Amino acid sequence: MTTSELVPPPVKKAGPALESLTARGRQGRLRNVTRTWRGRVLRIAVPVGLIVLWQLSSVLGWADEFTLPPPSRIIAAYQELWANGDIQAALPISLKRAGTGLAIGVSLGLVLGLFAGLWKIGEEIFDAPLQMLRTIPFIAVVPLFITWFGIGETPKLVLIAAATIFPMYLNTYHGVRGVDKKLIESGQTFGLRGWRLAARVILPTALPAALTGLRYAAGVSLLALVLAEQINAREGIGYLVNNANQNQRPDIVIAGILIYALLGIVVDVLMRVAEHFALPWRPRVAIG
Amino acid sequence: MSPSAETVVDARGVRRVFDRAVLDGVDLQLKQGDFVALLGPSGTGKTTLLRILAGLDAADDGQVLVPRKRSVVFQEPRLIPARRVWRNVVLGSRNPRRDRKKAVTALTEVGLAAKSDAWPLTLSGGEAQRVALARALVTEPGLLLLDEPFAALDALTRIKMHDLVAELIQRHNPAVLLVTHDVDEAILLSDRILILADGSIDVDVAVDFEKPRRRSDPRFIELRTHLLERLGVS
Numbered sequence: 377m378t379t380s381e382l383v384p385p386p387v388k389k390a391g392p393a394l395e396s397l398t399a400r401g402r403q404g405r406l407r408n409v410t411r412t413w414r415g416r417v418l419r420i421a422v423p424v425g426l427i428v429l430w431q432l433s434s435v436l437g438w439a440d441e442f443t444l445p446p447p448s449r450i451i452a453a454y455q456e457l458w459a460n461g462d463i464q465a466a467l468p469i470s471l472k473r474a475g476t477g478l479a480i481g482v483s484l485g486l487v488l489g490l491f492a493g494l495w496k497i498g499e500e501i502f503d504a505p506l507q508m509l510r511t512i513p514f515i516a517v518v519p520l521f522i523t524w525f526g527i528g529e530t531p532k533l534v535l536i537a538a539a540t541i542f543p544m545y546l547n548t549y550h551g552v553r554g555v556d557k558k559l560i561e562s563g564q565t566f567g568l569r570g571w572r573l574a575a576r577v578i579l580p581t582a583l584p585a586a587l588t589g590l591r592y593a594a595g596v597s598l599l600a601l602v603l604a605e606q607i608n609a610r611e612g613i614g615y616l617v618n619n620a621n622q623n624q625r626p627d628i629v630i631a632g633i634l635i636y637a638l639l640g641i642v643v644d645v646l647m648r649v650a651e652h653f654a655l656p657w658r659p660r661v662a663i664g
Numbered sequence: 665m666s667p668s669a670e671t672v673v674d675a676r677g678v679r680r681v682f683d684r685a686v687l688d689g690v691d692l693q694l695k696q697g698d699f700v701a702l703l704g705p706s707g708t709g710k711t712t713l714l715r716i717l718a719g720l721d722a723a724d725d726g727q728v729l730v731p732r733k734r735s736v737v738f739q740e741p742r743l744i745p746a747r748r749v750w751r752n753v754v755l756g757s758r759n760p761r762r763d764r765k766k767a768v769t770a771l772t773e774v775g776l777a778a779k780s781d782a783w784p785l786t787l788s789g790g791e792a793q794r795v796a797l798a799r800a801l802v803t804e805p806g807l808l809l810l811d812e813p814f815a816a817l818d819a820l821t822r823i824k825m826h827d828l829v830a831e832l833i834q835r836h837n838p839a840v841l842l843v844t845h846d847v848d849e850a851i852l853l854s855d856r857i858l859i860l861a862d863g864s865i866d867v868d869v870a871v872d873f874e875k876p877r878r879r880s881d882p883r884f885i886e887l888r889t890h891l892l893e894r895l896g897v898s
C-alpha cells in the first residue's frame with residue numbers, strides 16, 4: 377500500500393487490497409431473469425432435442441429400426457399394449473409385487489432398526505449380523521433363492537423384501553442413535569422415561585432419517601422388482617419385456633423399460649410429498 | 665447442622681471423579697426461595713455439580729437430597745424441533761392435550777403466547793430460551809437449575825431476560841441455582857454467591873443489599889472487586 381497512513385484518500389479505489397463489489401442494478405436483474413429462463417428452456421429443450429434426434433436416426437436411416445426402434449414405434453407399442461389389455465394386466469401385478477415386498481422389508485427394517493436403536497440388547501443381537509448381511513449384493517443371491525423358494529411368487533417377494541430391509545434398518549437405526557443426547561437429557565429432566573421418552577423425543581426426532589430410509593427402500597424395491605421379474609415371470613411388466621424379447625419386439629422391450637423408469641420417478645415424487653407432510657417442522661423442505 | 669423443614673437441597677461431601685477429582689467434597693444447602701449463584705473458572709465442575717443435582721449424572725460419593733420436581737435450563741434451549749412450542753412446554757406432562765391451557769399460560773408469562781403453535785426452529789435464540797424458561801417453570805419445580813442460561817444471548821436480550829427471570833422466580837418461588845460466568849449477573853440476581861474452586865465451595869457470600877441493585881452502587885462495586893479477586897482476576 378502506498379497511501380499515507382495519516383491522510384487517507386477520500387474515496388478508496390479498487391486495488392490489490394480492495395475489491396469493488398457492484399450492486400446488482402437493473403442490468404443485473406435483467407440478466408438474472410434471462411438466466412432463469414435460459415435454465416427453464418434448456419431443461420425442456422435438451423430432452424426434446426434428444427428425442428427428435430432419436431426419431432431422425434431412423435427416418436434418416438442411421439440406425440436400423442430393429443436395433444433401435446424410433447419413439448413413434450414405441451408410442452405405437454404402448455397403443456398396442458393398451459389395446460389388448462397387456463399393460464392394464466401387468467402393471468397392477470408388478471406394483472403389487474414391489475409393494476408387498478417393500479411393505480415386508482420396510483416393516484422388518486423398521487422394527488429391527490428401532491429395536492437396535494432404542495435398546496442396547498437389540499443392537500448387540502442384530503447389528504453385527506445385519507451389517508454382515510448388508511455387504512452381500514442382493515443380485516448375487518438370486519440363484520440361491522430359486523433353489524430355496526422355487527420359481528413362483530415367493531422368491532420374488534423374498535428378494536424384494538430382502539433388498540429393502542437394509543436401507544430401512546440402517547437409516548432407522550442411525551436416526552435413533554443419532555438423536556442429540558442433549559434433547560434426550562432435556563426429556564429426562566422433565567420426567568420422561570421409557571416409551572414416553574421414545575414417543576415424545578426420540579421417535580419424532582428420528583423420523584426424517586427413517587423417511588430417508590423409506591425413500592431409499594422404495595427405490596431399491598423397483599430395482600429388485602426388475603431383477604425378480606427376470607425369474608421366470610408369468611405375468612407383470614417383466615413378463616411383457618421377456619416375452620417381447622423372445623418375440624423380437626424391441627419396441628415393446630423399450631416400452632417396458634420406460635415403464636420401470638416412470639415408476640421410479642413416480643415413487644420418488646410421492647416420497648418427497650410424503651416427507652413434506654410428515655415433517656412440517658423442518659424449515660424449507662423442497663418438493664421435487 | 666441438620667436440614668430444617670424448609671431445606672430443599674442438601675448435598676454433602678459430593679465427589680465426582682473423571683480423570684481427576686473434579687468435585688471433591690462439595691457441601692451445598694438451599695432453602696426454599698433461595699437464589700444462589702455459582703461462579704468459578706472454566707472447567708472447575710460447575711456443570712458437573714448441576715448435572716448431579718438435576719439427576720442427570722450420579723455422584724461417585726456423598727449424599728444428595730433434592731426435590732422430586734426439578735427443572736433445568738441449559739445454555740441452549742434444547743427444544744424438541746419436531747414438537748410445537750406448546751408441546752415442548754408440557755413435554756413431561758402425562759396428558760399434554762389436557763395441559764395445553766397450562767402451557768399457554770406459561771408462555772404468556774414469558775410473552776410468547778402468540779408463538780404457542782409455532783415450530784421451535786422458527787424461533788429466535790432469545791425466544792427459544794424464553795420457551796425453555798416457560799417449560800422449566802410450568803411444573804412448579806422446587807428446584808430450578810440454570811446453567812449459563814443467558815450466555816448465548818445478545819446483551820440487550822440478556823438484560824430483558826434478567827428482569828423476566830427475577831420476576832418469574834419471585835412469583836413461583838423455587839430454590840434457584842444459577843451457574844454463570846458473569847459476576848455482575850450473579851450480584852444483580854442472587855441472594856448468595858458461591859465460588860467453586862479445586863473441587864469444593866471456596867467462597868460463600870451473602871448479597872444482602874436490597875433489589876433492584878445498581879452497578880454503580882458502592883456495595884455492588886465492592887462485592888464485585890472482592891469476587892473478581894477470589895476468582896483470580898483483578
Ligand SMILES: Nc1ncnc2c1ncn2[C@@H]1O[C@H](COP(=O)(O)OP(=O)(O)OP(=O)(O)O)[C@@H](O)[C@H]1O
Nearest residue numbers: 682683686704705706707708709710711712713845
Ligand atoms: N463426561 C465427562 N467425562 C470426562 N471428563 C469430564 C466429563 N464431564 C466433565 N468432565 C471434566 O470435568 C471438568 C469439569 O467440567 P464442567 O463441565 O463441570 O466444568 P464447568 O465448570 O461447567 O466449566 P465451564 O465454565 O467451562 O462450563 C472438566 O475438566 C471436564 O473436562
Ligand SMILES: [Mg+2]
Nearest residue numbers: 710711712811
Ligand atoms: Mg459448564
